[in-house]
Amino acid sequence: MSEAPTTPSPAVPEEPLRSVPELRRYKLTIAYDGTLFHGWQKQEPAGVEPLRTVQGVVEQAVLRTMQQQLNVVGASRTDAGVHALGQTAQFDAATRIPLERMADAINSRLPEDVEVRRAEFAPPGFDAISGARSKQYRYRLFMSKLRPLDRRHYVYHCWTPLDVGRMNDAARRMIGEHDFLGFAAASHDRITTVRTIHDCRVEAVGDEVQVVVSGSGFLYNMVRIITGTLVEVGRGRFGPEVVDLVLRTRERREAGPTMPPTGLWLEWVKYE
């Protein structure tokens, strides 16, 4: 047998026992009671205590779970007092935590008014904000003469009866692609005020009347102003054709009031 060659082979680095985890994007579905939050969006003014926000609280929990710096980005910047059943958020991390343990691991570091309902690998090219194709909101109106004692942070207490049929006549007129400037609060960060509403309907559910709206996207306070307008129609102050008027004139003053945040729920965000 010939002797093995003596020329040293090039130094091959030893394989690590465990491979370095890959940087991946994760998609979270998050539910929360917005009552005690200053909205979704992080607010950390310099020099003072940061405000308690859902993004801030979730980011802290994810950070502590992953032991690395990262950002948690949400699809919808819900206002203070607004609730969510299916907010969607993303973060990028390199971690060995198995996917099936991810939600529990984050939840164990979250307070009781927020919960990760699902954690999954984001599909290739996923972006929580720009990739959102449809969102659905629900506004809950409490219709009893009694006070909504244990629901008071989750509904709006409506004292006057509402005509759900009339409200649905008005709601149907919202559906489609329109310029919704007249249904929006003033805001300076938008290029276009044209949005597509996929569905808009009013449902009687027990002692509540609920306004359900889904669409490609929403202007600032748009669901709350749509609801305020439908309530005025339901009370008989406006005719259902007020919707056509506001869409045509784009005049905020022709629409109904902005409803308070407490009755509003973000139900889901859909992607392609």
Next chain:
Amino acid sequence: MSEAPTTPSPAVPEEPLRSVPELRRYKLTIAYDGTLFHGWQKQEPAGVEPLRTVQGVVEQAVLRTMQQQLNVVGASRTDAGVHALGQTAQFDAATRIPLERMADAINSRLPEDVEVRRAEFAPPGFDAISGARSKQYRYRLFMSKLRPLDRRHYVYHCWTPLDVGRMNDAARRMIGEHDFLGFAAASHDRITTVRTIHDCRVEAVGDEVQVVVSGSGFLYNMVRIITGTLVEVGRGRFGPEVVDLVLRTRERREAGPTMPPTGLWLEWVKYE
């Protein structure tokens, strides 16, 4: 014609335009969310700010409505965090406020987490405490793996499945006149620990399991200890015959744990 007699007639006081209102006893039916109250019972320790209690808040509202000093006495001294749909209370007042306006008048001076649901004249001899013949409580157990976000102050989150059939087997054994010392927290202000339970049952209601107990009266923490015992039966840790054991031995340590107050609701108080 003879002249009218000149002897002056005795001074008759002029009738007041409105008669002095009669002192009457009123009966109130009161609902509240107990989350932000230190229980029903007034607590006004000397030298410090009084604690926020339902009795204190209702008494202030009644005082301001009636413009007179009075006491509001409740049938049941619910603990901090315990809720009520039908607490019963009384007060004595002389007032011209019509009965049909009484509840609204008091409610207009009450915060949003408490409400007078009914005001009526108490029948003759009525006493809210000693006249109570039956009270019903309901303990709500939330059975989902998800967090009870908007119900978290109104239910107990139960992670383990419960066998409602087994629980009902145990619950039935509570019914009747028994010495409930083993189902009570230590307390020194009672003469007898014998009580009559009229009904005790367990119901599956949506994603909740609810323990319903009505009886002539309850010892301190009795409903919460009964529920804790039934939960242990439902989880399979105790057999249903644990109830007979506790009733026979009167040993608190043989029973289940005291459930937290948040899931407990006082439903009604009945009088003869």
